[in-house]
Amino acid sequence: MTVSPTDTPLVEMRRIEKSYGRVQALHDVNLTIRRGEIVGLLGDNGAGKSTLIKVLSGAVPYTSGEIRIKGKPVTMTSTNDAIEAGIETIYQDSALVPQLSIARNLFLGRELTTGSLGRLDLNRMNEVAADLLKRVGISKNIPPTTPIGSLSGGERQAVAIARAMYFDSDLIVLDEPTNNLGVAETQGVLRFVREARDTGHSCIFIAHNIHHVFQVVDRMVVMRRGTVVADDLSPKTSSIQDVEDVITGDHILV
Template sequence: MSNLEIIAPSATPIEGLKPTETPLLEMRDVSKRYGGFVALNKMNFYIGRNEVVGLLGDNGAGKSTLVKMMSGINPPTSGQIFANGKPVNFNMRSDSESAGIETIYQDIALVDQMSITRNIFLGREITNSFGFMNHKAMENKTIEILGSAVQISGIDDPDKEVGFLSGGQKQAVAIARAVHFKRNILLLDEPTSALSVRETEHLLAYVRDLKTQGTSSVLVTHNLYHAFQVCDRFVVMSHGAKVYEARKEDTSIEEVTYHVIRT
């Protein structure tokens, strides 16, 4: 999707639901402009503790722009961001990482030519007292991660190149990396688009399990059936604005579908 998402002049953001406790992350009236184009229009969005939020909408709705903003890739033009109730500035990727956010993109963002171990510790390598990478320590930790943090079917060699893994196995490695580094928020941008049915079920199960372990997630997806399997709350966007929001117990897949397609 292009970064230039044009908002219709008549689009009016809705207030939506209010958090009942201090959210892990909250965006208040955030907007993103590219010259005369408005990609996000006074968007209000929050991620609560131990919940999965479904971020829904058609192509060009502004979902990816919002995810990139939460990832620190695209700073907002205006508005405020709060992490655990405190104002923060997300001007770069390291800012969102400091707030405990990990993003798993549709293209997974792993390096195919590197091993599973190197991918898990990429940019966060374990070093010895001389500052050199401690390959053995990273390999041992990877074996532990593969066996406990996230069960990855068919992987028993931490030195295996990521390029030889299936799409589902790559997603699992990315999730394992996030779990190991204690991220409290996972942003999953269309994670099931290239997965098989079995791999999709495994990924959705990971998201459910992570919630019980204290990791909240935002699931960006076009598949509303997948969203209803794991999400606690739904936010529908259109032309850069929120047009509908409801908790799962207060809505139905038919109602959410209506709001997605009517925009």
């Protein structure tokens, strides 16, 4: 039987291993992300979630295993490799330049230009930035020319999320995107995740707040001690208590 392109998973991570000396951070990890799917990646601190995401984003090398994007094997040696493969990762501590404006941070390294001389199109970048800030729930009228350094921690996180919204990536990885955000900003992020799915994009959503996860994901993957212990938990058939029990090991799936 011929597999159509739409049946091919967007991302496949197969038998991924990662060691730091004698410490086994990831052991025989398999993860599949389908097109248009929102997957919650859950687990206690030290479960391996961040390491797995850093491997997928090209931030750290993996010891062994295979990564496939749209059915084709790829080698992630840098974050640029991941970006070129259509993967945009927003970390909890996403690097922003305090001295630069909101708009300049949103387009850092991918600035819009105008004219034959390639001058920065500041007006266009400011317009896009203002619109994106509203979409992620920043209700205050903050000018896009405002330096990042003058924003609150929650507002900075919202700017990092807005940056991912603009660039048309196939997979957007959100590492604790609602951490330190207010109610309006949190709802803006969750709304963005839903919009991403509706437009055919995929997301990996990492959060300690399971209530936020349940609001947006199609499926939940749970990691514990560097391996995947459950990969098909549904918010429609599992309760928050069920998922918490799997995370802590109080409930073993059979």
